[in-house]
Amino acid sequence: MSVIAEENVRGGSVFKEIDADDEDSQPTEIESLCMNCYQNGMTRILLTKIPFFKEIIISSFTCPNCSWSNTEIQSAGRIQDQGITYTLHVKSKQDMNREVVKADSATTRIPELDFEIPPYTQKGSLSTIEGLLDRAVSGLEQDQPLRNATAPEVAVKISEFIDKLKKLKEGESGFTLVIDDPSGNSFVENPFAPQKDEALSVCNYTRTPQQDAQLGIKAEDEQEEEKPSNDIDSMRNEVLTFNTNCPECNAPASTNMKLVQIPHFKEVIIMATNCDDCGHRTNEVKSGGATEELGTKITLHLTDVSDMSRDLLKSETCSILIPELEFELGMAAVGGKFTTLEGLLKDIKDLIVSKNPFTCGDSSTSDRTEKLKLFGQKIDKIMAGDMDVHIVLDDPAGNSYLQNVYAPDPDPEMTTEKYTRTFEQNEDLGLNDMKTEGYQE
Numbered sequence: 001m002s003v004i005a006e007e008n009v010r011g012g013s014v015f016k017e018i019d020a021d022d023e024d025s026q027p028t029e030i031e032s033l034c035m036n037c038y039q040n041g042m043t044r045i046l047l048t049k050i051p052f053f054k055e056i057i058i059s060s061f062t063c064p065n066c067s068w069s070n071t072e073i074q075s076a077g078r079i080q081d082q083g084i085t086y087t088l089h090v091k092s093k094q095d096m097n098r099e100v101v102k103a104d105s106a107t108t109r110i111p112e113l114d115f116e117i118p119p120y121t122q123k124g125s126l127s128t129i130e131g132l133l134d135r136a137v138s139g140l141e142q143d144q145p146l147r148n149a150t151a152p153e154v155a156v157k158i159s160e161f162i163d164k165l166k167k168l169k170e171g172e173s174g175f176t177l178v179i180d181d182p183s184g185n186s187f188v189e190n191p192f193a194p195q196k197d198e199a200l201s202v203c204n205y206t207r208t209p210q211q212d213a214q215l216g217i218k219a220e221d222e223q224e225e226e227k228p229s230n231d232i233d234s235m236r237n238e239v240l241t242f243n244t245n246c247p248e249c250n251a252p253a254s255t256n257m258k259l260v261q262i263p264h265f266k267e268v269i270i271m272a273t274n275c276d277d278c279g280h281r282t283n284e285v286k287s288g289g290a291t292e293e294l295g296t297k298i299t300l301h302l303t304d305v306s307d308m309s310r311d312l313l314k315s316e317t318c319s320i321l322i323p324e325l326e327f328e329l330g331m332a333a334v335g336g337k338f339t340t341l342e343g344l345l346k347d348i349k350d351l352i353v354s355k356n357p358f359t360c361g362d363s364s365t366s367d368r369t370e371k372l373k374l375f376g377q378k379i380d381k382i383m384a385g386d387m388d389v390h391i392v393l394d395d396p397a398g399n400s401y402l403q404n405v406y407a408p409d410p411d412p413e414m415t416t417e418k419y420t421r422t423f424e425q426n427e428d429l430g431l432n433d434m435k436t437e438g439y440q441e
Contacts, residue, residue, distance in 0.1 A: 027060075034063040041065070047076065072123050074104070078247055079215055080184025081335075082204040087178050088129075088188055089199045093171035096130040099189040105215060106181035108132065113164055113175070119182075119214070129177060133169045137162055182211040191368070194352040194375045196328040203428065204316075204331070244273065251277035260338075268313060268399075270338055285336040287315055291429060292398025294418040299392050300341075300402060301413045305385030308342035311403040317429065318395035320348070325378055325389070331428070341391065341402075342383055349379045396425040 027044040034041040041063035048056060055076040062069045090096070102108065104124040108117040117136065127135070140162050147155035168175050179186050184204070190197040212218040239258045246253040253275040261267050269286040300307065314320070316336045320329040334347050353376040381387040393400050398418075404411045426432045 027058075032061065034061075034066065034068060036068040037063060037066040039063065039065045041068075073126070074124060078245070078250065079217065082184055083180070083182040083207050083211065084184045084186065085178065085180045085203045085205065086186065086188040087176065087201045087203070089174065089176055090129060090168075091174045091199060095199070096128060096133075096169065096171065098129050098191065099126070100128060100132060100179070101126050101185070101187040102132065102179060103181050103183055103185040105183045106179050106186045108136075109178040109180070110168070111176050111178065113161070113168075115161075115165075130169055132177075133165055137165050137169075140165075182207050183215055193368075194372065195326050196330075202330055202333075246273070246275035246278060246280055247282065248280040249275065249278040251275060253277070268338065283338065285313060285315065285338040287336075287397070287399040291431065294398060295394070295396040295421050295425065296398040296400060297392065297394045297417040297419060298400065298402045299390055299415045299417070301390050302382065302385070302388065303413055305383075307413075308340060308345075308383055308385070310341045310405065311338075311401075312341050312344055312393075313338050313399075313401040314344060314393065315395055315397060315399040317397040318393055318400040320344070321392035321394065322382075322389055323392065324387075325375070327375075345379055345383050349376050352376070396421050397429060 027046040030043045030045065031040050032043045033039075041061055043059060043061045046058045048058060057074040057076050058071075059074070060069070060071045088095070088098070102122075102125050104122065105119050107119050109115065115136075122135070122139075125131075125135070140158055144155055144158065147158065167173065179188060188200060188202075190200055207215075207217075209218065239256050241254050241256050244253055244255045245251065253273055255271055255273045257269060257271045259267055260270050270283065271286070272281070272283040274281050300310075314334070314337045317331045319331050321327065329348060329351075334344075334351055337344065337347065339347070353372050378387065382389055393402060402414065404414060406412075421429075421431075423432065
């Protein structure tokens with residue numbers, strides 16, 4: 001760890017992209033104990049970066065005495081700001097081929113079988129749905145000979161359960177797969193991207209203090225937090241700065257935060273991070289007020305290229321729809337942003353096309369790459385004003401905003417609809433279980 005710290009201080013990075021021609025990128029060899037024969041073997045460790053994905057640590061152990069070997073892959077990237085839950089309804093044999101990035105902090109569940117793989121019981125892996133089931137079957141079959149000798153009744157029940165898992169793998173019946181990762185570093189492939197996957201739902205959530213403690217972010221007994229200042233007027237006129245790390249290169253950086261009043265809307269908190277080391281820049285917007293009583297749906301008909309310069313506030317709870325492209329982007333996919341309509345479309349293109357980990361390398365297919373390339377070309381046409389489309393911002397919390405260039409008069413190309421949230425939307429926002437009266441009793 002001291003080597004990594006030293007590299008970061010010098011402004012460099014020990015995580016280099018995979019390059020077969022780079023002779024300097026050699027693994028580090030460490031003599032270590034073999035857990036099979038208890039003699040010394042050799043561990044090779046390589047710190048590298050997978051393009052369009054993240055930094056990883058690859059380790060490989062071989063024992064020359066008993067020929068035992070083992071390989072592991074560990075994530076070296078940052079823990080995301082929010083946890084994430086993927087719920088996939090597996091309906092066909094084809095769904096078994098979906099690729100899955102499962103972090104070691106993720107919990108895997110199959111509710112129909114009351115089956116759960118707790119976090120930190122398996123190493124992180126890049127596999128498929130079928131691979132996850134194979135790994136679960138192998139783990140259960142490992143100690144079956146011992147169970148047959150010591151606890152035959154238990155062995156019989158586990159054998160029956162293994163048969164159920166194998167039937168699911170063969171596609172004999174549908175089931176639900178849930179991957180819950182507090183670190184936010186797991187991923188389930190959407191083969192229909194950039195279109196919405198009706199069988200897959202993605203939900204971002206705020207971690208509990210217990211989950212933060214499990215990830216090593218916060219001490220378990222750290223309960224008290226600093227009370228925020230009540231001097232709101234001073235916050236409006238002051239830019240607050242606090243130290244953080246760059247999400248791209250992990251070098252020390254600073255984040256600026258300010259309370260801003262948007263005309264004809266409300267107060268928001270804008271946070272911007274600028275890294276002097278690698279040049280990465282990012283901004284994020286948080287609502288400065290409460291959740292509105294009604295949700296808001298804003299529909300804009302793009303008729304001119306000048307619409308690209310409209311100011312736009314997208315909260316974390318806002319989803320984006322482009323009906324003409326059959327495209328829907330769920331809440332929290334690109335985070336909260338205060339930008340222009342053109343900036344939002346560029347972020348969508350980068351997320352779906354440029355930064356998609358399954359569009360390059362062995363994970364990509366020609367059909368998928370071509371489909372995503374065509375989607376990127378359509379986004380470019382929209383930004384150039386050559387395509388007649390509608391942009392829909394649907395925010396159940398009512399905290400998103402799109403500039404009305406005719407304000408205070410109505411905008412003929414924009415409609416704003418207020419609606420009552422459904423039970424599911426209130427559940428996603430955490431409002432169903434929120435007690436605002438008599439909570440001190």
